[in-house]
Amino acid sequence: MIKRYFLDYYTLNGSITINLSDGSIDVREKECEDWTVHLMDTGLHAITGGRIKRLKSWLKQ
Helix, strand or coil, X not given: CHHXXXXXXXXXXXXXXXXXXXCCEEEECCCCCCCXXXXXXXXXXXXXXXXXXXXXXXXXX
């Protein structure tokens, strides 16, 4: 659900025009945060410390 939220974030914020005859989407009046989001699959059984350790190379020091 978290991945879907961020995948859809751009098109769900602001105004869009959808052409139902050909499926084209035209994004209009877009105001979005200037973010880069990394979503890492750390495994179902990892505990918090293990999750953070697996993300070490992505975290700024």
